[in-house]
Amino acid sequence: MLYSHTTPEAKRRTLRELLVPGTARQFPGAFNPLSARLIQEKGFDGVYISGAVLANDLGLPDIGLTTLTEVATRAGQIARMSDLPAIVDADTGFGEPMNVARTVQELENAGLAGCHIEDQFNPKRCGHLDGKNVVDLDTMAKRIAAAADARRDPNFLIMARTDVRAVEGLDAAIERAKALVDAGADAIFPEAMKDLSEFEAVCRAVNVPVLANMTEFGKSELFTRAQLADAGVAIVIYPVTLLRSAMGAAERVLDALAHEGTQESGVDAMLTRARLYELVDYEAYNRFDAGIFNFQVPGLDIGSNNAAL
Numbered sequence: 499m500l501y502s503h504t505t506p507e508a509k510r511r512t513l514r515e516l517l518v519p520g521t522a523r524q525f526p527g528a529f530n531p532l533s534a535r536l537i538q539e540k541g542f543d544g545v546y547i548s549g550a551v552l553a554n555d556l557g558l559p560d561i562g563l564t565t566l567t568e569v570a571t572r573a574g575q576i577a578r579m580s581d582l583p584a585i586v587d588a589d590t591g592f593g594e595p596m597n598v599a600r601t602v603q604e605l606e607n608a609g610l611a612g613c614h615i616e617d618q619f620n621p622k623r624c625g626h627l628d629g630k631n632v633v634d635l636d637t638m639a640k641r642i643a644a645a646a647d648a649r650r651d652p653n654f655l656i657m658a659r660t661d662v663r664a665v666e667g668l669d670a671a672i673e674r675a676k677a678l679v680d681a682g683a684d685a686i687f688p689e690a691m692k693d694l695s696e697f698e699a700v701c702r703a704v705n706v707p708v709l710a711n712m713t714e715f716g717k718s719e720l721f722t723r724a725q726l727a728d729a730g731v732a733i734v735i736y737p738v739t740l741l742r743s744a745m746g747a748a749e750r751v752l753d754a755l756a757h758e759g760t761q762e763s764g765v766d767a768m769l770t771r772a773r774l775y776e777l778v779d780y781e782a783y784n785r786f787d788a789g790i791f792n793f794q795v796p797g798l799d800i801g802s803n804n805a806a807l
């Protein structure tokens with residue numbers, strides 16, 4: 499009922515324990531708070547909160563238009579809905595190193611377990627598109643150092659994402675990853691790896707957990723969890739999978755509604771009313787009310803709880 503009772507500190511400790519190289523922990527991307535609960539119910543290890551999804555959900559492209567306040571607020575709403583650790587995409591950190599420091603503190607306040615900060619220029623773009631630009635190592639190292647220094651909980655995970663692979667090649671990406679670990683990164687997100695051998699090479703080169711981004715319609719093939727575990731990956735994200743699936747379903751039912759005049763043909767694919775209520779734990783709210791409003795007024799029927807569910 500209501501929100502998770504697991505504290506952010508406990509979630510961060512859990513995240514640290516989870517991120518073991520070669521375990522390929524799966525973190526699906528939640529597109530709203532309720533989907534975070536579904537992710538937990540299905541037994542996943544953690545929740546990912548995608549910058550692309552947060553932007554697209556607002557009807558915006560993922561080019562650095564969202565603000566820190568929007569991201570921290572929505573990420574906090576999603577994170578508090580589950581007992582799992584949640585990692586959020588902090589894009590380029592929302593500004594200069596001092597802004598990055600503030601970003602980290604705001605994300606800590608919002609209950610996140612960690613975030614990733616990338617080395618793209620503003621305006622940034624999806625890491626799987628062409629035409630990206632990256633800042634120099636010194637600028638990026640300052641971002642990461644500022645982030646690491648700013649956190650108040652030492653377990654808040656600072657992950658450095660490098661987009662160098664698509665710009666300067668694998669060797670340069672590995673060099674940068676190593677330098678970012680030296681600057682204070684707790685984990686590395688090598689963006690737009692071409693194949694498994696590239697993931698393997700990054701995992702071998704750095705002594706911190708490595709993330710694999712299994713986004714659809716991108717530059718990386720969709721490898722299985724087992725394949726990525728064998729390559730040494732610690733965590734796998736599926737950032738836009740749920741939003742794409744949900745929007746795909748919404749588009750299909752809207753087509754049915756428009757063409758058939760009724761949503762009838764789509765009903766079987768829908769989450770039922772009962773299942774929806776189960777996910778929001780409706781019954782617990784009923785029990786809570788029953789515990790509070792348990793007085794009797796002689797001669798007066800003050801009604802029972804709304805049982806018409």
Ligand SMILES: C[C@](O)(C(=O)O)[C@H](CC(=O)O)C(=O)O
Pocket residue numbers: 547548549550551560587623624625626711713714716737738
């Ligand atoms: C991981 C990512 O940064 C995101 O915002 O989810 C995106 C995902 C995508 O656009 O498919 C990315 O740049 O890979």
Ligand SMILES: [Mg+2]
Pocket residue numbers: 548549550560587589
């Ligand atoms: Mg992103």
